[in-house]
Amino acid sequence: MAESALETAWAALAQHRARLATQRTADFFEDPQRFERCSVSAAGLLLDYSRQPVDAAALAALGELADAAGLADAIAAMFRGEAINTTEGRAALHVALRQPRGAQIGGAAIEAEVLAERTRMLAFAESIRRGGRFDTVINIGIGGSDLGPAMAAQALRHFRGGASAGAHRLPAVHFVANVDGCALSDLLETADPARTLFIVCSKTFTTQETLANARTARAWIAGRLSEAAVPTHFAAVSVNAAAMDAFGIHPDQRFRMWDWVGGRYSMWSSIGVSLAIAIGAANFEALLAGAHAMDRHFREAPFGENLPVRMALLGVWNIDLVGLPTLAVLPYDSRLARFPAFLQQLDMESNGKRVTRDGGPVAHGTAPVVWGEPGNEAQHSFFQMLHQGKPRAAIDLLVGMQSSCGREDHQTLAIANALAQAEAFLHGRRGEGVTPHQVHEGDRPVSLLLFDRLDPATLGALVALYEHKVYAQSVIWGINAFDQFGVDLGKQIATTVLPLLQAETIEATVSPSLRGLLGAVRARRGGVP
Numbered sequence: 001m002a003e004s005a006l007e008t009a010w011a012a013l014a015q016h017r018a019r020l021a022t023q024r025t026a027d028f029f030e031d032p033q034r035f036e037r038c039s040v041s042a043a044g045l046l047l048d049y050s051r052q053p054v055d056a057a058a059l060a061a062l063g064e065l066a067d068a069a070g071l072a073d074a075i076a077a078m079f080r081g082e083a084i085n086t087t088e089g090r091a092a093l094h095v096a097l098r099q100p101r102g103a104q105i106g107g108a109a110i111e112a113e114v115l116a117e118r119t120r121m122l123a124f125a126e127s128i129r130r131g132g133r134f135d136t137v138i139n140i141g142i143g144g145s146d147l148g149p150a151m152a153a154q155a156l157r158h159f160r161g162g163a164s165a166g167a168h169r170l171p172a173v174h175f176v177a178n179v180d181g182c183a184l185s186d187l188l189e190t191a192d193p194a195r196t197l198f199i200v201c202s203k204t205f206t207t208q209e210t211l212a213n214a215r216t217a218r219a220w221i222a223g224r225l226s227e228a229a230v231p232t233h234f235a236a237v238s239v240n241a242a243a244m245d246a247f248g249i250h251p252d253q254r255f256r257m258w259d260w261v262g263g264r265y266s267m268w269s270s271i272g273v274s275l276a277i278a279i280g281a282a283n284f285e286a287l288l289a290g291a292h293a294m295d296r297h298f299r300e301a302p303f304g305e306n307l308p309v310r311m312a313l314l315g316v317w318n319i320d321l322v323g324l325p326t327l328a329v330l331p332y333d334s335r336l337a338r339f340p341a342f343l344q345q346l347d348m349e350s351n352g353k354r355v356t357r358d359g360g361p362v363a364h365g366t367a368p369v370v371w372g373e374p375g376n377e378a379q380h381s382f383f384q385m386l387h388q389g390k391p392r393a394a395i396d397l398l399v400g401m402q403s404s405c406g407r408e409d410h411q412t413l414a415i416a417n418a419l420a421q422a423e424a425f426l427h428g429r430r431g432e433g434v435t436p437h438q439v440h441e442g443d444r445p446v447s448l449l450l451f452d453r454l455d456p457a458t459l460g461a462l463v464a465l466y467e468h469k470v471y472a473q474s475v476i477w478g479i480n481a482f483d484q485f486g487v488d489l490g491k492q493i494a495t496t497v498l499p500l501l502q503a504e505t506i507e508a509t510v511s512p513s514l515r516g517l518l519g520a521v522r523a524r525r526g527g528v529p
């Protein structure tokens with residue numbers, strides 16, 4: 001679409017914002033239909049955006065921005081498997097990973113490959129889950145090879161299927177990521193090597209953190225059992241077959257992924273194998289089905305009823321027009337404790353960019369700073385700032401209608417807290433008799449996402465919703481959501497710093513900024529192993 005159409009759309013939005021700048025959101029509720037008009041449902045989720053500072057005219061102008069940015073074509077291009085990851089010249093086909101037979105997302109060949117690998121992976125997962133040989137499974141991976149499966153395993157803990165499978169105890173599934181090795185060390189203190197399976201998840205199989213933990217785990221198995229035991233105690237997921245060979249991963253215990261899957265979009269692939277072991281194949285497939293239901297909605301629903309598009313446009317409004325650069329994601333379900341961390345990678349690694357697809361500067365704000373914690377606990381920590389502090393945030397409240405642990409009396413309290421906070425964020429506390437210290441301005445923009453129960457299908461839909469929100473926003477900002485050059489520089493420098501840290505002397509060529517630090521570290525550590 002012509003540049004001028006976009007400029008016109010942005011200019012119109014600026015006028016709407018100026019018109020609404022002093023408007024209190026609570027006053028929009030003079031329309032008794034506000035809730036019905038400003039809520040949209042899909043795939044088991046209800047989005048209530050009636051507490052966002054927009055009216056019908058501003059929403060229409062946001063729709064025009066989406067049209068001017070070519071969002072409809074961009075969505076179609078993603079599902080067709082076009083190379084929408086322009087800098088790396090490849091597709092971003094995570095939607096192909098959750099497709100059912102016959103959907104042909106990405107084409108017939110990709111569908112066949114995905115379904116074949118899914119069947120292999122789930123059969124392996126069930127054999128580990130029910131086979132009784134292993135009581136401990138340790139997933140080794142970082143970033144997208146950790147956050148999604150770890151978040152989902154915690155969220156779906158109540159779907160792990162009881163303590164036993166027939167005569168056997170189900171294995172406990174753990175996730176380790178950090179290069180400091182402490183999480184792994186803690187697990188190895190009590191794990192029985194004969195009954196422990198490690199799953200190394202790394203798209204590239206070159207990530208320093210993952211390889212460091214995998215080598216330590218390998219040495220532990222080889223030392224406590226034997227070198228010959230390594231192939232049966234390791235499985236792996238990667239595109240890098242040569243590196244899996246070199247590590248000694250048996251061909252039957254390795255699983256494919258494809259370069260058209262971004263790490264942060266990969267939990268639907270064999271990267272989810274540890275999750276599949278934790279919750280079982282049927283629940284894993286229900287997770288995929290939930291995500292696919294959201295995919296269909298994103299692809300087919302008109303923008304006015306399209307949940308991810310609605311969320312994307314409201315995000316653009318809050319970031320670029322209202323000037324709120326942060327998004328607090330606050331689940332009222334403690335099983336979603338890692339969901340904000342998962343979203344941090346999804347949103348900020350995707351859209352934390354400052355140049356357009358063509359390499360020019362982006363004219364508008366891009367990814368929000370995403371942060372959050374389980375809402376009820378956060379009420380007693382940082383909600384003070386949300387209500388009365390100077391930095392203001394847009395807020396997503398995620399609320400389950402049923403308990404994730406069978407304690408409905410407790411969930412009633414959780415829901416009451418979420419609704420009470422939504423009211424406080426909207427109305428605040430002002431007026432006669434309210435001292436300055438007690439004033440709550442209100443007018444904090446809140447979206448509520450309601451779901452029946454945190455089950456696999458609902459979680460799949462929830463994750464897919466945010467994935468599509470991120471993609472829709474990237475299209476509006478004109479950026480590529482699927483590369484991550486911003487993490488490469490630190491990785492590169494790490495490889496040059498490590499030998500400096502281990503060297504006997506500090507060479508004269510080392511930068512003055514690093515020289516002082518290296519000296520301080522060496523003085524405090526003595527020798528560096």
Ligand code: F6P
Pocket residue numbers: 142143144145201202203204205206207210263264349484487
């Ligand atoms: O953190 C950067 C990153 O490249 C992420 O995009 C990715 O999810 C993570 O590293 C892990 O990469 P890999 O799966 O290749 O080990």
